[in-house]
Every structure is written in C-alpha cells, then in structure tokens.
Amino acid sequence: MDLSWLDAAIFAPLVGAVAVAIVPSRNLSTLRLVALASTIMTFLLSLGILVDFEAGTPGFQLTTSLSWIPEWGVGYKTGIDGVSLWMVLLTTFLMPLAVLASWSITRRAKAYFIFLLALQTGMTGVFSSLDMFLFYLFWEATLIPMYFLIGMWGYDRRIYAAMKFFLFTLVGSLLMLAGILFLYFAAGDNPTFEYQALLGTPLALDAQRLLFLAFFASFAVKVPLVPLHTWLPDAHTEAPTAGSVMLAAVLLKMGAYGLIRFAIPFFPDAARELVPLVMTLAIIGILYGALVALVQKDLKRLIAYSSVAHLGFIVLGMFVGTLQGMSGGILQMVNHGLSTGALFMLVGALYDRRHTRLIADYGGLARSVPIMAGVFLFVALSSLGLPALNGFVGEFLVLVGTFFGYRWWVIPAAFGIVLAAIYLLWAYQRVFHGEPATEANRAMADLNVRELVMLAPIVALIIFIGVYPKPFLDRIEPSAERLVQQLKQSSVVPGGGVAEGP
Amino acid sequence: MRVAPEYYLSLAGLMFVIGVVGALIRRNAIVIFMFVELMLNAVNLAFVTFARMWGHVDGQVLVFFVLVVAAAEVVVGLAIILLISRNRGSSDVDDVNLLRW
Amino acid sequence: MIEIIVFGVVFVVALGSSLAMLFAKNAVHAALFLVATQIALALAFLLEGGQFIAAIQIIVYAGAIMVLFLFVIMLLGVDKKEPLIEPLTGQRPLAIGLGAVLAAEMLWVAWRGIEFAAGGGDAAGRLVDTNQDPGNVLAVARVLFSKYLLPFEATSVMLVVAIVGVMVLARRMGMTTPGEVAAGAGEESDLASPGGGATG
C-alpha cells in the first residue's frame, strides 16, 4: 500500500467524523474540540503534501494507484499537480477556521460536525481524483453533506435553498455522468475510468461537442455561470456561516477546476469552438454579478453575487488561452476562497450578534467594533483587488492574459473591477459608518479571541500572497502551461457521427 | 373439406379483443373477471387451432394447463371479491376503477 | 362439408355471445352468454380433433368455473344494472379504439402470418391419424406425462397455493374482532372446498 500524504489528508476527516460520532451528543464542547482537532490534524497532514510537492514539474505528483473494481476498470487513483495542490491546501486551511466559525451551532451539533467533516473528505477527494469514477463519487459526495448543512442549520428559507442547490447540481452532474460513461466506452477495447488513459481519446467533433456540453452543464452550474447561477444566492444566503464559507471558498472552485481539469483536456476541439460562448458568459457573469450585488439589501446575498462576478473572472482567465490568464485564474481561485471566506465569517459574526443580515439594520458599527470594521475593510479591499493584496495579483494576471488573447474583452472585465470597488466599499460604508441605527449596534461586542484566531491566518495569507506570490505561482505555472497547451491540442477523428456511438 | 386455420384464428382474435375491450370498459369486478375468462377461452381456441395446424397434440395439452390456471385464478379471484363484499357489508363491488393513478 | 356448416354455427354463436356479453347489463346474463361461448368453443375443439379438450372444456369451464361464477353472483345479488358513467374520462373510447387496433392486427396476422406451411405436408391429417391410433386421450396423456411432466407437476403446486390462499381469504371473512387470532390451518373453512372442487 503506497499511500501518500494526500490520501491521508483525504480520509483523515472521515476518521474525525467517526470520532465525533463516538462523542456523546450532550457534550458540546468536546464535540467542537474533536472536530477542531481533526481539521487541524488534517491541515498538518496537508502540509506534508506541500513539502513533498516538487515545484517546477507539470505532471501529477504524490500519486497513488490501487486496484478497486478491475472488472470495470475502476481504480483508486489520486495525485495532484500545481492546480489541485492549492485547492487541497485551501480546503484543509479553511476547514479549521470553518469549525471555529461554527461555535454558534448548538443544536444537533454532532450531526453538524459529521456532515462538515464528510464534506471535507468529498472536497479534497474531488481535487485529487485521477479516476473518473472516483472523481464522480467525491463530486456527488460533497452534495449530500452540503444539502443537510443548508437544510438543517440554515436560515428561514433553508429548505427551499437546499432543494434548489441539490437539484441544480444533480441535473448537471447526472449529465456529466452520461458523458463520463460515453467517454469510458469511447476509449477503446479496454474501457477504463482512469483520467490519464482517457486523455486524448479520439472523438468525432460532434461527439466532442455534446460531451463538452454534458461536462460543461455540470461544471457551469457549480461555478456558477450566468444563467445557471440562480441556486447560488439562495444557497449562500441560507446556509450557516461555515456552509457559506465552504460553499464559496471551495465548492464553487470545484466547477472551475472541473472545467480546466476535465472539460478542456478531454474535448479540446469543442472547447476551442466554444471559447467565445464561455467568455461571453464569464463577462456577463462579471457585470451581472456586480450590478446585482450593488442593489442587494442583504449582506450575505451581496457577497454571494460578488462571488458570481469573481468566478466570472476566474473562468475568463482560464479560457483566454494564455499562460497569464490561466495562472491568474488559478491563483484567483485561492484568493477568492480566502477573501470571500473571510467576508462570510465576518457576516456570520455580525449575525451572531444582531440576528439580522440586512444592511439597513446596521450602521455606525466602526465606533463600537473597530477591529471588526478594520478586518472587514481589509478583506473587502483584498476582494476588490487593491495592489499589494492577493486579489490584485490574480486579477492583474487575468487581465493581462485576456489582453494578450482577446484585446477588447479587457474593457468590460476592468469595468467589473470598478463595480466591485463600488459595491464593496459602499456596503462597508453603510454598515460601519454613519450614525448607529439602534442601541444594539452601539453596544455590540467586538471580535472575540476565537474570531480573531479564525480571521488572523486569512489576513496573514492575504498579505503574503499580495506581497510575495512567487511560491504560489512557481507551483502553478508548470501545470498552467500544460493546461494551456491542452486547449490547443486536437483529438478529433474525422468522420463518424455521434449517433453511431463509440 | 376442412375449414382453414385462418378462420379459427380470426374467431380467436376477435374473441380476445372483445375480452380486452370488455375488461376495460366494464366496472363490475365479476363482469371484468368474466371478460378475462373470455380472453382465456380465445387463447384455448388458438392453441387447439395451432395444434391441428402443426399436426400434434401439444397445443391441446397447453389448453389443459390454461384450464387449470383459470380454475385456480377463479377460486382466488372470487374469494377476494366475496371478501370485499362481506367486509363492506353490502354487495356493492362496483366502482373498480382499474385505471386510476 | 360438415365442418364448414358447424364452424359457421360456432362462429356465429361464439362471436354473438361474446358481443352480447359486452352489452349485457346484467351480470347473470353476461355469465350465461359466456357459457354459450364456451359450449360453442367446445364444438370447435371437437371439429379440430381435440375430443379430450372439448370434454374438459365443458366439464371444467362451463361446468365448474361458470357455476362458481353464478354462485358468487347470486350470493352477492349483483343482478342489477351497472352504472353507465364513464369511470375515467375517455376510457371507453380509448378502450374501443385500442380494441379496434388490436382486432385489425389480429386479423391481419391471422391472414398474413400463417401462410408458410406449418409443419409441412398434411399436418391436420396427421392429427386425424393420431386421433385414430392411439386415440386422442391417450395421445394427450402421453405428451402430458412425458414432455410436459414438469409443467404438470408445477400446476399441482399452483393449486396448493390457490387452496392455501383461499383458506387465508376465507378466514378474513368471518373475522369480527381483531383479537381473534386465527387458530391455524386446522380450522377448515367452507370456502376452501370450491378450490378443490374446481380443480378435481
């Protein structure tokens, strides 16, 4: 059994979940501590990945390959490259913070932590699977815990939001399942689900188009790209804080990750054909998300729409076909995870104090909670791309990459950044400045130690990436280069319609 | 001078169709069940006809099986119908709406 | 020649009675028409060289089964008119349309489908020979107890199932209080016997 740190990081949370299950449910503080300890342990394990990972090589590393269902060519195959490395680390990094953000969960905490830990296994697994069956398993495995997290611990319209989230994602992923199966049989006499064996499977162009759309349906729902985004504001708004954090920081990235890991390399010709469409959708997402965010009255909903805009940026960078765009998009995935995660945590902290998410209910908080205001402003600035903070690096790379690829598309994208500055700063101003609307706002308590501990690592990373992104980009670029190449390859076979089947 | 199997088969087919239509449009359980019996009779005729067509008695043996099955079905079916009427305290076994979802 | 005439009678009676069943408002009438159909079919079986089958058609079908039917009808007193309301909107026309399609298919197949020479040669003549020697009953018995031995045994299991089933159902009829747990299979029920009777 050759297992790597990666496999340990994937399954450690499940061990944690079992541990949580053993703890008696009355014992709330023990439950929290066990969950926290398990996530911290997982994070430490994932540092092992970082140590073992060799920068500068494009291929997959820390691979594990075990036989599982040989009858159907299913194997347990994991491994990471420069893209998934940061996604895995982002997940393991944010998870302890999400547990810290869950202190307000006192009802059915045991089930809550079990679902949260199961979710972590699913997310880590998605980013490290090199077998389509395994990937799909993890992909769907993220769905159920999230469904319960939203539905059981969410806010008023939680059931509606949970159902919508589940069904949107399920329709997409089932179409992808059909696509995976088609690909599986197209691969030749010895069908396999292995990712690397499936790469470069020759396919007729019309088959490629259909398959790309099947995969795209799944990933575009997850990203989400307009017009498939309508589940997102509901899910983000209704989810409990930790749910919103993981949803925004990691689950959405699964969509973008799927696009570059699977949709493009498997079907490069179809992807090339559809680049204008995807880019258009991305630009629409940037502008639409920003404009809708401007008019939101609900703080969580505002951040949710800002995610739509940010993810538009990420997808734009990935599809322009330049190294800068791709690296920027990948780095931006990390950045968005950090800043949006932090924003959701802050809103969660506000909600814990005042039990409202409406911007109008706040105002003048800067006087009563100066630290919180400061952190909020800082994170907002990171999110809108202030130079020397992480967001700037990513967005700048995306814009440069877009400029080299498709010159004029830069203009609407840049306009999106301006809008982001407006809605975030305006929201900050309305919440933290002016006269306190109520007595409750005046008497609000500032961030406590737990919340500081939970936000401090994020703040530190935001500065670190903003000032010194090199360690990150060093590891991203070789893989990004390969991904860009994959978009330029061709695997089309002449003739042969899709109707005849594989 | 023999009658060609086509005629017998036509008779069997028509009886079968009448059975189908009757079972679908009537509402009394017993009457529906009688139409099912009519369908089985049509089957018997078909079996006997084909037996002669092929020149062996296999088809007639098959009729024997159909008869046994019909008998067993009748016993259970009528018992169920009786049961319902007893438990309802009336003889009202109408309103078997077979195609309700 | 005799076959043609008798078949004509059989055809008219069987089809006429079946159609009459469709339009009979009274369950007893429908049952009687069914008996007529079955007797006509028994005649047809005779014409086609199935003497044994013709006999049991009368004995079991027209005799036992239909008597059971009439018995139940009388017991329930369903000798009254059925309501003519359509159970499901459009069900009646739909059923008739379906029937028409099915009938067309049946007739088409009957006249198109068996053109190929079944068995070759004078197959019907062979059956006549078999009925001469060793005789219809013996021929049927030989096939039944050799080739069709397994299905024959299977019917016995099926009849046992029917008898057990009717016993269970019969016990549900007399039940008055839920506390009255059935006292096991030893408690013979009257209604179990028709099951045995019809099969005997």
Next chain:
Amino acid sequence: MEMDIPRIELAGIAPEIALTVAALVILVVHAVLGNRFSTWYLPYLATLGLVVAGALAVIVWDVNDLQLSGMIALDNFATFVKVSLAVFGLLTVWLGRDYLTRDRLEESEFYALVLFAVAGMMLMAAAADLIVMFLALETFSIALYVLVAFKRRSTEAQESAMKYFLLGAFSSAFFLFGIALAYGAVGTTNLYSTGPEADSLFRFASAGPSTDLDLLVLAMGLIIVGLGFKIAAVPFHAWTPDAYQGAPSPVTGFMAAGSKIAGFAALIRVLDAILFPLRWDWRPLVIGIAVLTMIVGSVLAVVQEDVKRMLAYSSIAHAGFVLVGVVAANDRGVSGSLFYLATYGLTVVGSFAVVSILAGPGEHRTRLTDYRGAFYQRPLLAGALTLFLLALAGVPVTSGFVAKLVVFGAAIESGYWWLVVIGVLASAIAAFFYLRVLVVMYMQEPIEGVEPAPSGGWLANGVVAITAATTIVFGLAWGPLIDAAEHARFFVAGG
C-alpha cells in the same frame, strides 16, 4: 408411440422443490400442533427452507444444461436470480415475523405463501419453455394476490388486492395469447432446441427474415405486454400504487424486489437471449415503454403524499431504468440489469422494512407528514431510510449509483446515449421526491404530542441493518457482485 418419460434430473428444480417442501411442512406442522406451543419455530423452518434452496441453487453454478425435456434451463443466469430471490425471501420472512406478531396475523400461511411465491419466481427465472414460465408466473402471482390482502379487516388492502388480481389476470391473458401465437409460429413453446432437429423459438428467431415473422412479432409484443404488467412498466402500471399501498409493508418490499427480478428475468431471457435476432423488431416497443416508464414513474412520484405510494411510483421508475439495460441487449446490459435488480431489491426491502417499523401497529402511519422529525425520534432508522432513499436516487457510495452506472453504461455501449440522457433527467426528477422525504425527516420538527411508533423487533431491525450494509458494500466494493452478474450467462446449446 411409446411414452418416453424424461430423465428425472432434479438439479435444476431442486431449490423450488426445497421451498415447496418447506412450505408444506410449515403448513402441516402448524396444522398438527396448532397454537399450543406458540409459533416460534415457524420462521426457523422458513429460514431453513430458503437457505437450503439458496444453497441448492449455488451448487449448480457454472453448470450449463437443459433438464426435464428441455423445460428447465440450468444456467448461471437462473442461478443468480435464484440466489437473489432466496435472499429477498429470507429478509421478507424475518421482517414478516416481526410484522405478523405485531399485528397478530396468522404466520404459517404467510411463510408458506412467501415460500411458494419464491419457488414460483425461481421457476420463472429458470423456465426454458414458455408454458413453464407462465405457470411459474401464475403460481407466484396467486400467492401475491393473497399476500396483498393479508391485512385483517382492511377494505383498502382487499380492494387493492382485487385490483391487483384483476389486472394481473388480465395481463396473464395477454401473456398467454402471446404464447399461443408463438406456438403457432414455431410449433413449440420451447425456447431452446433440445436436439438437432427440434424446433425452438430461438432457432426460429435466428432463421432470420426468410421466414414469415408476423405471427412471432405479434406474439412478442403480447408477451412484452404481459410481462410489462409484472414488472410494473408504464402503461401497465395501474395496479402498482394501490397494491403497494394496500399490502403489508413486508409484502410490498417482497413484491418490489422479487416480482420485479422474476419478471425481468423472464423478459431478459426471452428478449435478450432468445429473440435477440429480432431485436430490431422489439427494441422500438421496449424503448417506448422504457421512456414512458422512467418519466411517468418519476413525475407521478413527486406528487404523492403517502410514502408507500411514493415508493410504488419509484419502483415503476426503476423498472424503466432496468429496461434501459434490457434495450442495450448486450452482455453488459444483461449483467447490469441483474446487478440493478439484485441491489435494488435489497434496497427496496430495506426501505419497506423501515416503513413497516415506522408505520406502527396496523400500519396507520405511512403518510409523509407522519415522518416529520423522524430523525430526532428514531435517528438510526431515519438514517437507514436516508441511505436507502439516496440509493434509490442513485447517489454515489450507494449500490443504487453503481446499478445506474452499469445499466446506463451498457446502453451507451450499444449506442443509446440519448436514452441515457432521458434516463438521467428522469432520475433527477426522481431525486426530488426522495429529497422531500429527507426534508420531512430532518428539517421539520416532530409533531407535538404524537408518540413515535414503537421500535421494531430485533428481526426487523436486523433486516434494516443487513440491507443498509449491503447498500453501502455494493456501492463501494461492487466488484464481486458485478463479476458474478457478468458470469451469469444464459444457457448455450453445446456450450
């Protein structure tokens, strides 16, 4: 003309014989002893019979033979189905024990009828002659008609039994007319050729378009219709919701699992093995039925308010998914369908076990609203039901997902990718109603003042545990089962 008594080889029907004997022993012993010594020994007898039957089925694995004048096919296909049926029977008997003692219903007849039904279903899977198939079908159908009416003093149950019976008899007549026409076309009802000169349906179908096929094609259509009733395919599904709702829950689970696998075994044998050469004739019909079944089953399930009724529509939808594998008509289609039916059977028996326990004495609580907050009152049962529902929805890590994967995979291999797209969309619709149950169980509070149903006995809980475990195991380590299903080949002459 001398009688040639067939060689009496019993290997092929040994399991059926064992079951019949066990059923008769149960009836006789109970009749002799009465209720004087309680009835604790009855489920043991039934268990013994089923275990012996399963073992007798297993020991002929990899035997490829026709027995009893070609009436019985002794092949791995039949064996796979027989073993699955023995397992379903066992679970039903155990669950039934709990149910019967709770509701104080007579036990001996219940076990005997279940055993007879299993025997009939096994015979159906092994039948190599249409008339045997028909008799087997009637045997288990009659047993099921009675089992559906098994609740005492429940007019609802009895009416659903009547509806089931009438439609069952109606469909039998179709099946039978199909047999008659097939007999007319070929001169025999046998599926396989037993000798070099013997005729069989298979030989005839293989002869190709040189022969006049009209009669056979119509026969095929009627046989599909007749079996379509048994597997609850649309538009022959009208009995399903009522029968599933009215029957005692253990029986419902048994019907959903056993009746389906037996009906499909016959359908697959006739279509995918015997009439394979005529696949271009039957495929359009079966595809139409499959599409209708998947869509109608899924859509109508969404609006149901009764859990048993909802599971009935779900079982209809599942018949549609299996039909997708039948349509594929390749090796993977056959093995995939078998895998699907086996795992679906376990899952559905498990779900009805939970429903049976939660419904309480007299089975009064089966409405969706009765499940409010079930998770907080019975966390383990609700958890198990969650697992079953997710498996029915086809969510990974459960056997239901793998089942869908292999069946859809087979269809894609045959080039029916568009059928798969319809299938996945239908299963997305279907997911909606499974989610509804989850919402009620987890996201709503229990109704104040309503006591939860008493917990089930150890046997019923054991059934839930076993089926839950298999649902997970066959979702993760599905290699051995799919391997067995892939080796479940049909009888091949001279093979």
